[in-house]
Amino acid sequence: MHRFTLVLICILSGTPLCGAPNYTPPRFDDPQREARIREVLPTLDALYGQYAEEKHLPGMIYGVVLDGKLIHSHAFGTADLLGRIPVETDTRFRIASMSKSFTALAILKLRDAHQLSLEDPVVKYIPQFANVSSLTTDSPTVTIRHLLKMTGGFPQDDPWGDRRLADTVADLESLVEKDLSASNPPGITWEYSNLGYALLGQIITSITKEPYQRYLTREILRPLGMQDTVWEFDQVPAGKLAFGYRWEHDAWVREPLLHDGSFGSMGGLITTLNDFTRYVAFHLDAWPPRDDADTAPVSRATRREMHRPSEVISVVAESQTLDGKPNPRVSGYSYGLSWNTDARGVIWVRHAGGLPGYGSEYRFLPDHGIGLISFANLTYAPMTIVNSKAMDVLLDTAKIPARKLPAAPILLQRLTQIKAIIQDWQSPLTEAALASNFFLDKSREDWAANCQELFRQLGKIKSITEIEPLNQLRGTYNYIGEHGRIEAFLSLMPEANPRVQALQLKFIAPP
Numbered sequence: 276m277h278r279f280t281l282v283l284i285c286i287l288s289g290t291p292l293c294g295a296p297n298y299t300p301p302r303f304d305d306p307q308r309e310a311r312i313r314e315v316l317p318t319l320d321a322l323y324g325q326y327a328e329e330k331h332l333p334g335m336i337y338g339v340v341l342d343g344k345l346i347h348s349h350a351f352g353t354a355d356l357l358g359r360i361p362v363e364t365d366t367r368f369r370i371a372s373m374s375k376s377f378t379a380l381a382i383l384k385l386r387d388a389h390q391l392s393l394e395d396p397v398v399k400y401i402p403q404f405a406n407v408s409s410l411t412t413d414s415p416t417v418t419i420r421h422l423l424k425m426t427g428g429f430p431q432d433d434p435w436g437d438r439r440l441a442d443t444v445a446d447l448e449s450l451v452e453k454d455l456s457a458s459n460p461p462g463i464t465w466e467y468s469n470l471g472y473a474l475l476g477q478i479i480t481s482i483t484k485e486p487y488q489r490y491l492t493r494e495i496l497r498p499l500g501m502q503d504t505v506w507e508f509d510q511v512p513a514g515k516l517a518f519g520y521r522w523e524h525d526a527w528v529r530e531p532l533l534h535d536g537s538f539g540s541m542g543g544l545i546t547t548l549n550d551f552t553r554y555v556a557f558h559l560d561a562w563p564p565r566d567d568a569d570t571a572p573v574s575r576a577t578r579r580e581m582h583r584p585s586e587v588i589s590v591v592a593e594s595q596t597l598d599g600k601p602n603p604r605v606s607g608y609s610y611g612l613s614w615n616t617d618a619r620g621v622i623w624v625r626h627a628g629g630l631p632g633y634g635s636e637y638r639f640l641p642d643h644g645i646g647l648i649s650f651a652n653l654t655y656a657p658m659t660i661v662n663s664k665a666m667d668v669l670l671d672t673a674k675i676p677a678r679k680l681p682a683a684p685i686l687l688q689r690l691t692q693i694k695a696i697i698q699d700w701q702s703p704l705t706e707a708a709l710a711s712n713f714f715l716d717k718s719r720e721d722w723a724a725n726c727q728e729l730f731r732q733l734g735k736i737k738s739i740t741e742i743e744p745l746n747q748l749r750g751t752y753n754y755i756g757e758h759g760r761i762e763a764f765l766s767l768m769p770e771a772n773p774r775v776q777a778l779q780l781k782f783i784a785p786p
Contacts, residue, residue: 297685298747300563301678303644309341311673312645318672319665320349323649326661327351331522332651334362337665338548340639340646343556348548354517354652356527365503367545368517368650370635371437371628374544375472376581377554379423379611381479381491383577390482393420397427397474400481403452404474410457417461419478422471423610424585429468430458436469437630440533440543444480447473447537465586465608469541472611476540487540498572499553504546506535511545519632521654530632530654542630548648555639555646558582558624562641563678582624582641584614597667621670621677625662629655636662642677645669683747689767689775690742690752697726710768710776725780732782734758748773759784 319339327335334352338345350362385391391400396416398404404417410428421427439446451474458466479487488506496504508516520527535543557571561578569575584607594617596602604617616622625638634656639646647665649658669675682690692708700723705713714722730736734757744750748767753760762781767773 297683298566299681299683300565301642301680302563303676304679305676308644308675309346311675312339312341312346312669315668315673316347318668319347322664322668323349323661324351327651330651330653330656331527332653332656333520333527334366334517335649335651335656336362336364336366336368336548337647337649337662338364338552339665339669340552340555340559340648342644343559345549345552355514356518356520356529358514360514362517362652364548365515366517367503367505367511367515367547368635368652369508369519369543369545369628369630369633370551370650371542371630371633372469373626373628373635373637374540374542376611376626377491377495377544378472378475378479378487378540379581380495380573380578381487382419382423382475383581383610384494384573385479385482387574387577391419391478393418393423395419397422397478400478401448401451401474403448406452407455408457410460414460415462419475421461422468422475422478425465425468425471425608426462426586427468427471428457428459428461428463429466429470430456431467432469433467433629434631436473436538436541438533439469439473439536439538440630441536442473442538444477444537447477465588469538472541473538477537479540488535488543495572499557501546501550501553504544504550506539506543506545508532508534508545516545517633517650517652519630519652519654521631532632533630542628548650551637551648552646555637555648559639559641559644559646562644581610581612582614583609585609588613597664597671619670623666625659627659634658638662638666640666640677643670643675644678645675680744680746682742682744682750685773686742686744686748686750686765686767689773690750690765693763693765693775693778694739700726708775710770710774712768712776713774713778716777729761729780729782730754730756732758733761 323337332352333356334354336350338348348364352362354360354362354366386393396418417427476487479490483490519530521530558578561575587607590605592603594602594604602618604615606613606615612624612626614624622642623638623640628635631654632652634653635650636658637648647662649662651658689708692704696702696704696708700719733754736754736756738755740753742750742752749765751762751764753762760783762783764779765775766777768776
């Protein structure tokens, strides 16, 4: 039988679309995305250049990632003032707390391999933690999940933690054994903790029986092709390291370099723009959910788990777009990454990094397939600010669109049936298309009367729009008529053969 005939029989009979998969991933339907980004690159270069000058950055580099590829980068200034060595794409920067998501990835990889549970108590892997006092008698046991989410009850420890990068394992164990102070009971609230991520590094070491640096390098960095990413600055080739500086008394002063140690899991990685692009591509590749082969070091599902918020950490009501319009946003923390969304419905995932001598930030927009990376060699350089402005240029000036979700076959099938039913509620299609609750919630007679009145107000139908899916099983479409439009919302129920459980119709007169 011809495929078209088969599909038509399925639609009219109400049978699910014969073998057609119901899940259809969202996709980009605009072939000009890269071209529009390239049009605004001079604006971005000027934006970052002006920022470097305003903030007295000795050196800086930024990059734009599209669909996993570095499509543009621009370097500014100097990596080594003494040697007058310029910043280049292969210059190594210490990325500070941007390292945290790598540590979280390693923990989740071990979780996926059933070598730990996120509910395991920290003391199971760090015996010295038995000496840590609880803030209250009813405090829960501190778990790995608490450390990942930064809800372990430890106080915010910038800048104390930033100076402990080179502490040995013995130093960390001694610190814990002498007891720790708490600002909150565990699980109550989010509070930024470098110590918590240092402890996660020690847990990795305890489970794998090797330094966490070695495990992360072998299991995550090298499989991603991050060959120039290291933990120790003396492993960087001569002339390739960005030395760190602070701006003091109108002059740059070099910050001392700290060696890698037990706190490196919270902020010790040293990398290049090219290498870090591979890492951003790795995260972008987790979206959208799909049926493709999944061969990366950590599964797409686990990466998406990292991108979703588990703790709301801030609401910024006064945030604005580039043109000054209010654009409030909210952010939440997951595992080594911050999730953010704003009034536009834009979602981005990010993390900043700051250490003596360095400041950095990266962000990626899963629904848009784009990423921004920036590194600087100035103490706590606030790169989040300039990356935020650059993101707005890409969204509001270049108007880079998000993926568009196609209507699933079953949604299209039910839409075709509803279009026939809505004109005559005696149609035999009602049994096949409508869920058992439909006429219990509102009688067939009321539906017929209400629709007759709505379409009387509408007048002659000029067109019917395509359905705009909200997900696989619900969406909206419009009847365009002489006197306005009828907005229709369609929702299917969760049975194996999903039928229409709800239909909402609203007449909207022209303004």
